[in-house]
Amino acid sequence: MDPLHARYPFLAAARESVREADIGLVGVVTGDERHPAVERGVERVRRALVDGTVRPGPDGERRWSTRAELLSYPVARVLVSLVDAPGAVEKYASSEADTAYERFTDDFENPDDGLKSTADTAISLDALLAEFDLAGAVRETPSGDGYRVAVGRYLALSSNLDGESWTLATRQLADGAVKVSERELHELLREAVRQRVAAGLPTDVPDEIRAGLTDEVAELQDTFSEIDISRDIPVLAPDCFPPCVASLVERAQGGEDLSDPAEFALVSFLTSANADTDELLALCGVDGDTRAKAVRYRASRVGDESGAQYAPPSCETMAAYGECPVADDEDPTTDARCDSISHPLAYYEDALDTAENV
Ligand code: SF4
Known part of the structure; x- marks a missing residue:
């Protein structure tokens, strides 16, 4: 193969x-x-x-x-x-x-x-264009500063893409073709892949x-179903964070390089708890542009579109990642609330309710 x-x-x-x-x-x-x-x-x-x-x-x-x-x-x-x-x-x-x-x-x-x-x-641009029957519809500009895409194909590929810049009104259109940059052509190809995968x-x-x-x-x-429980909780109260999240915040602020699943759990939790960008970066212990860019990107991924697809992991998944202090074999944290919930967001909601009543 x-x-x-x-x-x-x-x-x-x-x-x-x-x-x-x-x-x-x-x-x-x-x-x-x-x-x-x-x-x-x-x-x-x-x-x-x-x-x-x-x-x-x-x-x-x-x-x-x-x-x-x-x-x-x-x-x-x-x-x-x-x-x-x-x-x-x-x-x-x-x-x-x-x-x-x-x-x-x-x-x-x-x-x-x-x-x-x-x-x-490796695949070449020509091969990928041919794959999507675009070989005759895409031409490099004579000056080499981009490509021209036949308008029909352009519309079919760009109609689902977000942003004013994809509308025909904002484009140079000549001889039935639309000018695009190299990066934009690659984005159109991404959309061609998405359409093919989604078909059927x-x-x-x-x-x-x-x-x-x-x-x-x-x-x-x-x-x-873990993911689906995501909902916005419009209060950011670090005192009410569950032990797993409090520990992640402490470690991130202490300069530890969190694993991908741990960082995902932290960012998705904070996003669900309505942290704005500054709060998110502060709680993730981020200083420096490169890390900030990575965390912002992660946050945009967990919070975009229907949001509900990117809720933080459940307690079971956190334990599997080794990120649940209550499930730590060697030195387990004791927390009565953890015994009655199965998701860190459920812990947080319950803790917020209690704090409000007090
Ligand atoms: S039981 Fe759940 S909420 Fe409690 S620390 Fe573990 S993962 Fe977090």
Whole structure:
């Protein structure tokens, strides 16, 4: 199997290679043991819904075989179709597109890195344009300062994109083509990927496959229901933070470099607790432009669009990350309120209610 297809599983050639290999989804999902493609498919959907990317987790970048990586895409499409949660399909398609965007822009800049192996897995701009039938619709400008995109294709790709700058009224239009910068062309390609991934989702899933993925869907449903409890709590009261969040704040302010899941938990909690940008940066112990940019970016990701898709993790997930002081095996914190809730936001709401009544 071609590693290029594993990096870009939405390509027509990737679909064809799965078909030619004659690997039935039924066989993959109904084996006695969980197939690596199913495991990676679950991770793919979970990461898409929670972290906005489908890249393997930080510990797993090299863990999956090309075959598992490639097959995880059709598995993920089935899983996301079975997860009964509003916004899951849209979020999944956006995350696939965002990840593809990171990869192809990197490929365009470093087509081979001097390594033959890299050249084999990188995609070129021409190949990606051809993939979306855009080869005849996109031309580099004679001066080389951008591209011209045939107006029909431009409208089809830009109509979902946010921002005044995408409207035709703000664009140079000549000879039926719209001028775009190189970066804008890449964003249009990201949208082309998103549209392709979203097409046909949710898909009809045969009963046999549905039955084979019951546990995986329940697992994801659990993740999504955690996420779905997000709601705005319009009071920022650090005294009422649960022990896990208080500890994260203390460590961040003490200069500790938090792990990705820990930083996600902290930023998403503070965003749900209505922290503004200055409060967020102060509670995350951020000084310095680079870190501030990263935290702001994280905050914009957890708080955007329907917001509810990016609530902080539940107590169970916090414990799995090793970020719940109450579940610490060696030196557990005791907190009676923690015994009665299953989510840090529920703790916070309860603590706020009590403080208000007092
Ligand atoms: S039980 Fe929940 S709220 Fe309490 S410290 Fe652990 S993760 Fe936080």
